Amino acid sequence: MLDNDIKKYREEINTKGFVRIPEAISKELIEYCIEDIQKATDIDTYYDQNGFLRRIEKLYDKGQSLINLNNDITKILSIIFGFDFVIFKDKYNAKPPNGEGFFAHYDGVFYFINESNKQERGWYKYTDYFMNVLIALDKCDEENGTIELSCAHKGGFDKLLQNTKKNGTPDIIESVEKQLIFESVELNVGDVVIFSNTCPHRSSKNTSDKSRRTLYYTYTKQLEGSYYDQYFLDKKNSKNKSSKSLSGEK
Ligand SMILES: O=C(O)CCC(=O)C(=O)O
Numbered sequence: 733m734l735d736n737d738i739k740k741y742r743e744e745i746n747t748k749g750f751v752r753i754p755e756a757i758s759k760e761l762i763e764y765c766i767e768d769i770q771k772a773t774d775i776d777t778y779y780d781q782n783g784f785l786r787r788i789e790k791l792y793d794k795g796q797s798l799i800n801l802n803n804d805i806t807k808i809l810s811i812i813f814g815f816d817f818v819i820f821k822d823k824y825n826a827k828p829p830n831g832e833g834f835f836a837h838y839d840g841v842f843y844f845i846n847e848s849n850k851q852e853r854g855w856y857k858y859t860d861y862f863m864n865v866l867i868a869l870d871k872c873d874e875e876n877g878t879i880e881l882s883c884a885h886k887g888g889f890d891k892l893l894q895n896t897k898k899n900g901t902p903d904i905i906e907s908v909e910k911q912l913i914f915e916s917v918e919l920n921v922g923d924v925v926i927f928s929n930t931c932p933h934r935s936s937k938n939t940s941d942k943s944r945r946t947l948y949y950t951y952t953k954q955l956e957g958s959y960y961d962q963y964f965l966d967k968k969n970s971k972n973k974s975s976k977s978l979s980g981e982k
Contacts, residue, residue, distance in 0.1 A: 733811060741812050741926075749884020750917075750927035756808060757922040761797060762869055765947070768795025769824055776964075785826040790964060792822040792949060802949070805865050809926070809951060813863075817951035818958050820855075820862060827944040833877050833936040836909045838885070839864060839929035839950065841892045841902040845971040852966070854902065855929070856889040858959040859952050862929035868919035869945035874936070876944035879925065880914035882932040892930060900972040904932055 733741075733753075744751040772794035780786040792802045802819060809817045840855025840862060855862060872878035885892060895908045912932055917925050927933070929950065938944050952959060 733808070738811060745812065745926060745928075747883075749931045750881045750925060751812075752917055752919065752923060752925045753808065754920070754923050756924040757801065757804060757867060759922050761801060761804070762867075762922050764797035765795070765801050766869055766945070768798045771795065772798075780832040782830065782832070784828050784831045786832065787826065788824040789822065791824060792819055801867070801947070805867070805924070805949060806951070808924070809863065809865070812926070816954035817863065818954040818960075820858070820950045820952045820959055821963050822947070822949045825946045825948055827877055827935075827938045827946070829938055829941050829943065831877070831938045831944075833938075834934050836882075836904045836912070836914075836932050836934035837902040838892055838896065838904065838932060839902060841889060841896055841929075842900055842972075843898070844900065844966075846966065847969040847971070849971070853889050855963075857966070858963065859956055860888055861953055863951045864927050864929060865949045865951065866919075866925045866927070867947040867949070868921055868923050869947065870943060871921060872917075872919040872944055872946065874916055874918075875938075876940040876942065877936045877938045878916055878918055878944070879933055879935050879946075880916045881925070881927055882912040882914045884928040884930045885932065886930070908932075909934075 741751045741753060769791060772791045775791050775794065776789040778787040791798060793799050806817050842854045843851050844854065846852050866879060895904050897903045897905055914934065919925065
């Protein structure tokens, strides 16, 4: 990345809460990552309400190319932000033809009930700073349901929660969504979009005849240590069934 680009990306993420980085990852590495994903074992798989593959989790280290990809992404993040990141959670979103979209939501802003029946504050149980990185494995456009992002909201868990449906998901209530402006972020293979978990985001169903595959990783600050294993353990033991794979527009 050139110095001028880094400055521009930094300014954009600071003002809007999200930034698109074109050609961040080589097409060749993306091809190899797709092969790793297809071969991965010991993963968690979710299907949408119509039975289409929706999501696979726990795969960022299931193959050398996926490991290289995560290393590339953490390098890009540390160049832009000036500090180091560690992976918090990871998923592959499949969105095949007719695959569901996602209702407008924040990430991590919901209550869940833990194995001891105690209410926990979503991702904010662990920390309060999360950066998402979406990596395009296919061309993403309006027809196949690319991500739509709105500028980051300020405030912590309690403030953001007021804008949500409070139903165990971080879905945003309609009256708030209506006031927001969403930018449809078109991506080519290997482009990435970095965005704060406090950016409202949504996507439509895939109305094209080809899959729209993405990797969607979330990172926390490395100096705080890793919450990855704890997050997935908590998710497995959570008594909320609704938030485990957000449902969306059918
Ligand atoms: O890229 C998309 O379709 C949105 C995905 C999303 O918001 C999510 O997986 O939480």
